Amino acid sequence: MKIKLMILFKSSKDKRKIKKLNKKLKKANKLNEELLNSRSWKVTKPLRKIKNRNRK
Structure with a gap:
């Protein structure tokens, strides 16, 4: 399951933050897929x- 952060911001500072967060999220998604x-x-x-069945 992949998640993508898509929010529109006006300032370039916000755009840089979103770009950085998307990069981190992409890495996390890749690690999750590998796992x-x-x-x-x-x-x-x-x-x-079995464990999940016993929890119910």
């Missing part, structure tokens, strides 16, 4: 299902 596609995440999926 979700990792072998360890896939291997532990059954354990997470």
Whole structure:
């Protein structure tokens, strides 16, 4: 799931802040995708299902 920050601001300072935040968010999205596609995440999926089932 990717998230993108899209807010319109008038000042260039705000635009720089948004650009910096979008860069950080892009990096976080990339790390999240890498985690979700990792072998360890896939291997532990059954354990997470059992854990989540027991929470209900």
